[in-house]
Amino acid sequence: MTRDHEAFVTYRAGRFNFRLFTSISRLKETVSQIYAPLDPDNIVDFEIAVQPQRWYRPQVTFKFQQTEPFLPLPANQAYPLLEWGMNWCVTQHCHQYLIIHAAVLEKNNKVIILPGSPGSGKSTLSAALCLLDGWNLLSDEMALVDTTSGLVFPSPRPISLKNASIDIVSQFPCAKQITPSVKDTTKGTVAHLVAPCHRSFSIDQGYPAVAVVFPTYTPTSTCNRLNPITVGNSFMRLIENSFNYHILRQVGFDALGQLANACGHYTYPNNGNFSESFALLNELIR
Amino acid sequence: MTKEICQFLQDPHCTSGWSPKRWSNLIQQGYANRSLAQIAELISQYQLMGSIPPDLHWHINAARTYHESHKHGVVQEIHALYRALGFAQITPILLKGAAYLAAGLNVGKGRVFSDIDAAVKREQLTPAEQSLHWHGWSNMNKDDYDQHYYRVWMHELPPFVNGASGGVLDLHHTIVPPISGRAPALRDFSTQQVEFKGLTLTTFTPAAMLLHSAVHLMFEEDFSKGFRDISDIHLLASEFTELDGFWSELIEQAQTTGFEREVGLALRYSQHFFATKIPTKYSTSFNKHLPSRLILWVYDILFTELLKPVDCLTTKSRIASYTALIRGHLKKMPLHVLLYHTWHKITVSRTKKEKE
Structure with missing residues (x-):
């Protein structure tokens, strides 16, 4: 050795x-x-x-x-x-899953998927949902969709916060575990937040997704609203956000179809007003 | 202790009674040596899944999924290649990874490789290249020096890339660089036809395949995939030894092409790592062509280092790697050409850096 x-x-x-x-x-x-x-x-x-x-x-x-x-x-x-x-x-x-670049959150045993490119505000929104509104974080970076059941499996790890969102999140009352900020990375300043786990949820269990929400952070927007989009539109965007769809091929197509057919699909331009976001997203898991 | 991966490839049954930790080690070594999909195939062939800790099953299944997708890509590339060259009435001979897969050999099951290798007769190179261009392939190295290097000195054209799929193709006309003075004609290698996915394909016969694999290994200068290459030799020899007349044909082909020493060395190191079974009669015959004792002593030190299985912490000896780099180049080209080549590479990389 x-x-x-x-x-x-x-x-x-x-x-x-x-x-x-x-x-x-x-x-x-x-x-x-x-x-x-x-x-x-x-x-x-x-x-x-x-x-x-x-x-x-x-x-x-x-x-x-x-x-x-x-x-x-x-x-x-x-x-x-x-x-x-x-x-x-x-x-x-991990090709036992179809892997989609997305944050995944759970409440009432139901899951919402927030795919999004960097800068869409998904990490900040996830942190807010976990710290202030009682959601469980299944994952900050990737949705692990089981290829046989179409269920989403948890793999909770710290949320990666970038730039301005570090200051916003560190002011939340229960944001206790944040790693020191690291400056000048390719993504700017980054810090990692350990999200609290609210109820005992099992890491060995898969959860059904009920909604796919594509957030975009638009500070100038005057109201927060979920805009419904078609399954087909959302399906194509999910493929674009997937890491191994091309490897899974037919299996990936079927798994994603199973997941997408069971979900509502929305785009979500929002201005960072968290209380409005909580109200809208809680509607989806009622 | 011998690494799990060597024991496993030697005899998958040796795993009975393995602890979870040993299975875990095997899987990590599979990743490190790029042979996890091959291990996965053997696990299913020998029905060993039941002995593996359930928490590790996904590695085996995922490796098979990945390999299925790789294979799908390779099949499409082979079809495209045959379509393109068929246009010029040229039948290529598939080599290495693609041939192992097409011939349905054990070594090809789960083997992941980056390029398709194929060979055509030297006089077919020009029409083959034209036809590839018409069908959407282009040459990757545009640089004048690289063009000269490949076309005048080497045994293959500059690599082609398939514009539609991004797949890379190496088109050979013999198996070692002509500038080495040791290149046999392609017709010295016996070939066979195999049926694969609706196509009739041409590959080397078993003896010529092992010969090529051995020569390739012993002319190599980069041993980053050393373990995979030596395990190829073991898996080929272990499968072919069952065929009538295989070993005598191997000796005959090695004699005709003048590569007895290369085959002897490759089999020696295959035996070192995997205790590959070779009938005594034939191994004595190959041993006659091994280098003198002193050189063999140096070679043993060098090749056992370069071909050993790696893990997360392994850094191969730098002295061994540099020695192999120089040795490999000297086998490929005479000293004066190597010096010119080295001088060119150094000055070119310097001017490139200055430009940046």
Whole structure:
């Protein structure tokens, strides 16, 4: 065995077990604060390494086994790099699910899916729903749609907050667990928020989706309103937001069809008035 | 302790009584060595799913799903290639990964590869290339030097990319660079026809296939997929040994083409990692062509390092990798050409950097 053999931590993040090899002690500390540690002899899904390189302008690299999917980043970005790396592991390998880039929230055993490109305000909205309105976070980044049942499976991990939304969310009364902000990443300043879990919900259970809502943050808009769109329109947009539709092919088409047929579909231009958002989204899960 | 992946590929039955941790290790090593889909195929072939901890099942199923999609793409590329070359009445010979798949070999089950490799006779290169261009392929390296490098010195044309699918095709006319002075004619390799997805395809015969795989490995300069390449040799040999006359045909083909040493070395390292079974009569015959003791001692150190299975923490010895880089290039081209090539690559990369 090579160097740093003992320098690892095994933990559960969402539905998956990771073994992280790292010599960065601060990173190990952050990880053990955020994720549940596992016995080192536990089975693992992904063995990953985040290691420093270069002594001048130090950098960190992310590796899953022998694959390095990203360019190295400045050393202070180790934790965001780890989070992005873990997302990559899931989206590239977990083909038991159709994976859609979306936040997923649950209340009353019903799920709404918020697909959205960066800047759509889905993370801020998710944080608000979890912290202020009693929703459970199933996932901040990806909807895991079971290909046989069409149900959405939870894989809760910290919400990735960017730029102005860090200040907004940190003022919420129960926003206790936010990692320190990391500046100048490719996504600007980022911080990660651990969302509270309200009722005991089972990570082994799939939940039926009732609505697909495409949020767009439009500060100038005067009213918050859900605009219904057709299933077909939404279906095509979901494919665009999916990571592995092209790999699943027929199976992906069927799973997505099953999910989409059971849902209402809306676009949601909103101005960040949370209390109006809560009222509208609670209507969907009544 | 021997890595799980070597034990498993040697004999999948050895897993009876494995702890969950050992299965977990096998799967991680499968990812690291890009052979998880191959492992998944063997697991289903040997009906071992029941012994695997249920929490790990998804890895096996997902690897098969991914491979199904890969295979679907390859089948389409093969169809497109046959359509395009059929237009010029040329029948290509499929090589390596595509051939293993088309011939329905064990080694092809679950094997994921990036390019389609095919060969045509040297005199067919020009019409084949024209026909590919007409059917939507284009050359990837436009640079004058690269064009010269491939067309004058190498055994293949600059890689083609299929404009419709993005698939990459390497079109060969022999198996090693002519500039090495060791390139046999394509007709020295015996071929066979196989039925695959409604097409009649041409591949090398078993002996020629193993010969090609061995030569490819021993002329290699980049061993990032070293373990996959040596496990290819093991899986091919283990399947072909059942065929009548396979080993004597292999010896004959190796003699005709002058690659006895390469085959001998490849089989030696396959035995090192997987205890590949080779009838004594034939292994003695290959051993006669191995290098002298001293060189063999160096080779053993070099190749056991380069071909070993990797994991998350493995960094292969740099000395071994550089030695392999130089050795591989020297096998492909004489020293004066290599020096010119190196000088060109260094100056070009410098001017490119300056431009940036």
